[in-house]
Amino acid sequence: MSSAPAFKPFNLALIQLGEVGPDKDANLKHAREMIKKAASGNGGAKPKPDLVVLPECFNSLYGHVHFPVYAETIAYTPGQPYDVASSESQSVKMLSAAAKEEGVWLIGGSIPEREVGTGKLYNTATVYSPKGELVAMHRKVHLFDIDIPGKIKFKESENLSAGNTVNQFDTEFARIGLGICYDVRFPELAMTNARRGCHMLIYPSAFNTTTGPLHWELLQRARAVDNQVYFAMCSPARDLNQSYHAWGHSMVVDPMGKVIAETEHEEDIVYAHIDPKVFEEARAGIPVTTQRRFDVYPDVSKGL
Numbered sequence: 001m002s003s004a005p006a007f008k009p010f011n012l013a014l015i016q017l018g019e020v021g022p023d024k025d026a027n028l029k030h031a032r033e034m035i036k037k038a039a040s041g042n043g044g045a046k047p048k049p050d051l052v053v054l055p056e057c058f059n060s061l062y063g064h065v066h067f068p069v070y071a072e073t074i075a076y077t078p079g080q081p082y083d084v085a086s087s088e089s090q091s092v093k094m095l096s097a098a099a100k101e102e103g104v105w106l107i108g109g110s111i112p113e114r115e116v117g118t119g120k121l122y123n124t125a126t127v128y129s130p131k132g133e134l135v136a137m138h139r140k141v142h143l144f145d146i147d148i149p150g151k152i153k154f155k156e157s158e159n160l161s162a163g164n165t166v167n168q169f170d171t172e173f174a175r176i177g178l179g180i181c182y183d184v185r186f187p188e189l190a191m192t193n194a195r196r197g198c199h200m201l202i203y204p205s206a207f208n209t210t211t212g213p214l215h216w217e218l219l220q221r222a223r224a225v226d227n228q229v230y231f232a233m234c235s236p237a238r239d240l241n242q243s244y245h246a247w248g249h250s251m252v253v254d255p256m257g258k259v260i261a262e263t264e265h266e267e268d269i270v271y272a273h274i275d276p277k278v279f280e281e282a283r284a285g286i287p288v289t290t291q292r293r294f295d296v297y298p299d300v301s302k303g304l
């Protein structure tokens, strides 16, 4: 892996998207409007962000029955140029145009993706440069299969296949590692990206009102402190008219584990300034990155 770019200060915006309903065209239109709003810093009230993020399943309802209905073919091969103009994915086309027109890096939340050839479905995040290039993709590695009696049962594996790669991308200000929602519960993925030089980890997500109150903040702060990196999760807004009730609370955590930006559960945009000084001071003051004992236990991030 090439060495990471120098970590420079940057501004981040998480779009806690509302109004995600059954009409995909309407979802894409609203997401486009919100990207514009986020990129303008809410019309100049906030500094213009360098990087904008959408939540998990931003163009569709969230649930295993919905994935085949909304799935789009992306046909992206990592490391190879991608021709957005001939993409079959209307979401990719919108996201690419939005990144270019607004002049921002964009993590395009996630969408249900159908793989060419196999027809397998994935929960997939795509990333765009300010030139509108598709530069990275992450397929959710850990599928959200849980059953908490009387509270919530969810089985992504009914229709989805799991991704099998660890993904990150470089900007002119940082190396960013990717995950999607349930991936946050698996420390090895975050650890692997951190060991690969990521300064920040960002996960488009959609926790729910059962697991969110106990685990949403805890897991982000844990991953941030474990790895001494910035960490953020971007949720949809809560909509009690849909079957899945998202937790909201999109959040940014610094490498000391401090929550530096957060919102409630309505539609909103969370802005944060990402300061490399906090990252450097955390690593200098508590030097766990150089104190690991791989003579006593194995380095579980190796071998991927």
Ligand SMILES: NC(=O)CC(=O)C(=O)O
Pocket: 144, 180, 181, 182, 183, 185, 205, 206, 207, 208, 211, 212, 215
């Ligand atoms: N939606 C998810 O993938 C994960 C989640 O809600 C949880 O882990 O809790």
